[in-house]
Amino acid sequence: MALVTLHSTQNDPGKAMQELRDGLRGLSPRFLLFFASSAFAPDALGAALRATFGAVPSIGCTTAGELVSGRMLKGAIVMLAMDEAELHSVAIATIDDMHDRERAIAAVDRLASAVGIPAGDLDPGSYLGLVLQDGLSVAEEAVMEALGTATNVPFIGGSAGDDVKFRATHVFVNSEPRTGAAVLALLKPKRPFHLLKTQSFDVLPETLVVTDVDEATRTVKAFNGKPATQEYARVIGVPVEKLESRFQSNPVGLVLANGEPFVRSPQQIKGTDVVFYCQVKQGMSLQLLQARNIVEDTRRDFAAKVREIGGCRAAINFHCILRTLELEQKNQCDAYAKIFAEVPTVGFSTYGESYIGHINQTSTMVLFE
Amino acid sequence: MAGRIKLLIDELVRLRTRRNPKVEPFVRAHLVLNGLDPDAYHLASEDDPEKIRLLENMIRDFQRR
Numbered sequence: 001m002a003l004v005t006l007h008s009t010q011n012d013p014g015k016a017m018q019e020l021r022d023g024l025r026g027l028s029p030r031f032l033l034f035f036a037s038s039a040f041a042p043d044a045l046g047a048a049l050r051a052t053f054g055a056v057p058s059i060g061c062t063t064a065g066e067l068v069s070g071r072m073l074k075g076a077i078v079m080l081a082m083d084e085a086e087l088h089s090v091a092i093a094t095i096d097d098m099h100d101r102e103r104a105i106a107a108v109d110r111l112a113s114a115v116g117i118p119a120g121d122l123d124p125g126s127y128l129g130l131v132l133q134d135g136l137s138v139a140e141e142a143v144m145e146a147l148g149t150a151t152n153v154p155f156i157g158g159s160a161g162d163d164v165k166f167r168a169t170h171v172f173v174n175s176e177p178r179t180g181a182a183v184l185a186l187l188k189p190k191r192p193f194h195l196l197k198t199q200s201f202d203v204l205p206e207t208l209v210v211t212d213v214d215e216a217t218r219t220v221k222a223f224n225g226k227p228a229t230q231e232y233a234r235v236i237g238v239p240v241e242k243l244e245s246r247f248q249s250n251p252v253g254l255v256l257a258n259g260e261p262f263v264r265s266p267q268q269i270k271g272t273d274v275v276f277y278c279q280v281k282q283g284m285s286l287q288l289l290q291a292r293n294i295v296e297d298t299r300r301d302f303a304a305k306v307r308e309i310g311g312c313r314a315a316i317n318f319h320c321i322l323r324t325l326e327l328e329q330k331n332q333c334d335a336y337a338k339i340f341a342e343v344p345t346v347g348f349s350t351y352g353e354s355y356i357g358h359i360n361q362t363s364t365m366v367l368f369e
Numbered sequence: 370m371a372g373r374i375k376l377l378i379d380e381l382v383r384l385r386t387r388r389n390p391k392v393e394p395f396v397r398a399h400l401v402l403n404g405l406d407p408d409a410y411h412l413a414s415e416d417d418p419e420k421i422r423l424l425e426n427m428i429r430d431f432q433r434r
Contacts, residue, residue: 105430120385120431124392148399149427152385152392256398257408281404356395357402 002027003086003314003368005344007068007078013040013048016077021052029053029081031090031187033130033316034060034172035348036077038162042170042177045077050175057092059183060172061132064161064321065349070341072324072333074163078346080316088188089115094173095182098139104146104182111186112151119151122186128193128366129155130316133182135162135169135351138218140358141279143182148356155184156195156366158318158350159358164325169351192369194309197355198301199263199362200323201289203255206235210284218267218276223286227272235288244269248326251361252286261289265322265360277322277351278358294323295335298363302339309369315340316366317347323361324349372412377424378405385431 006023010016020034032053036045042062049058066073091114093107112119115127131147133140140159147155160169173183208231212222223231233243236250253261264286265277280286306312317340327333353364378400385396397407405420 101426105433109433118434120433121388124389124395145399145403146430148395148403149430152389152395154395254401256401258394262398262402284404285406285409356398 002083003344004081005069005078005314005346006081007066007073007076007346009073009076011039011075013045014051017048017052020077020079024081027081027083029056030084030087031082031185032056032058032079033185033346034058034077034079035063035066035346036060037066037075038062038165038169039075040077046172046175046177049172057090058172058174059092059130059132059185061160061348062162062170063348064163064351065324067317067319067337067340067345067347069343069345070337072337078348080314080346086190088190091115091186092173093184094178095143095184098134098137098143098180098182101142101146104143105150107184108147108150111184115186115188122151122153124153126188127153128187128189129153130185130187131155131157131182131354132171133157133159133354134171134180135159136166137180140352140354144354144357153186154195154356155354156318156364157354158348158364159352159354161321161349161351164321189368192309194305194367194369195355196301196305196365196367197362198298199261200292200294200297201251201253201261201263202292203253203259203261204288204290206288208232208235208252208286208288210280210282210286213280213282215279215281218279219270220274220276220280228274229269229272232274248322249291251289253289254284255287261287262357262359263289263361277360294327295332295339298336299339305367306343309367312343312367312369314344314368317345318350318353318364319347320353320361320363321349321351323363370416371414373416374405374414374420374424375410375412377421377428378407378410381424381428381431382407384428
């Protein structure tokens with residue numbers, strides 16, 4: 001059985017792909033997952049991938065930083081390769097128009113058809129869904145609603161980045177770069193896999209009910225019937241002028257009955273409105289969150305999960321760019337990366353994580369037993 | 370009219386969990402993230418045409434073959 005993680009810091013796409021290929025040491029990959037710096041020209045990267053790996057099924061995306069066992073990188077490519085001994089099957093599909101719900105449903109049907117089982121009958125314990133999305137599409141919620149409706153198989157992944165330039169992000173399907181699109185892979189691994197979502201926040205009792213919102217632009221105009229900035233600042237206990245400086249440490253969360261928060265991160269203030277990185281809906285009741293220590297919480301949660309499953313052969317980590325920026329500010333990138341030093345890991349800093357919905361400020365992971 | 374949303378949520382959860390009850394937390398979280406918190410609706414909850422349409426689509430799309 002072979003499940004191999006690779007990386008290259010070569011800045012020439014052809015040389016980088018050759019270095020990755022050499023790292024396989026003779027393994028014949030059945031599926032490739034890769035995350036590449038936006039410093040690579042997408043067409044050249046796709047061509048190099050095709051020239052090096054031929055028709056091996058693959059999905060990938062551009063990033064806002066890459067992660068590999070024990071290191072956080074910039075300007076690199078990281079890759080996970082799985083061979084025939086790891087996979088019963090792999091199917092890939094593209095959603096060309098992320099705003100079109102019917103196309104997203106149809107993409108899931110194509111995956112299901114490829115494995116000969118209706119999408120609604122796919123066993124979530126046997127199939128792993130991966131999703132990579134254009135990170136500037138403002139359409140991830142529509143995709144995640146459709147995927148979560150079409151099948152009980154959870155799709156996990158992230159939104160492509162472009163190193164915080166916010167100009168263009170790309171996903172890749174079988175080496176072809178796309179914008180405005182999402183790519184899906186449906187894997188049937190031969191060994192068990194597990195999912196982990198971790199975030200570093202306490203849930204506070206203060207509540208903000210969304211009473212006026214433009215859902216399409218992720219813009220909240222009013223909380224609790226009052227101008228959004230005024231009410232958000234009031235529950236934190238700061239003047240409105242200080243609100244934006246508290247966004248990172250005090251986002252809000254949609255909290256499930258079991259106490260688990262799904263973080264909704266504010267992005268900016270526009271007048272008295274608050275624009276979010278992910279959608280909030282009219283009538284949603286959000287709770288104020290208070291930041292904790294990312295490194296300590298991730299170390300604890302990852303170690304607990306590895307213990308629970310009796311060991312982890314490899315991990316994929318979809319890690320929010322907001323967490324990366326906080327780690328950089330606090331000079332904690334090495335400490336975070338070392339959490340994964342003993343486990344072959346690939347990942348990237350995302351413009352949002354995909355798990356049940358489009359979410360923020362998490363590390364959302366796949367762990368292979 | 371009232372109560373339609375609660376009935377549709379119950380129907381959707383029943384459909385999706387009948388073969389695998391373990392998926393219920395996933396189904397409920399998906400509803401919450403789409404503004405349809407199962408715990409927030411009861412038989413006296415006012416009907417909302419937009420939410421009803423979304424739930425009807427979810428039920429239809431999960432049952433397609």
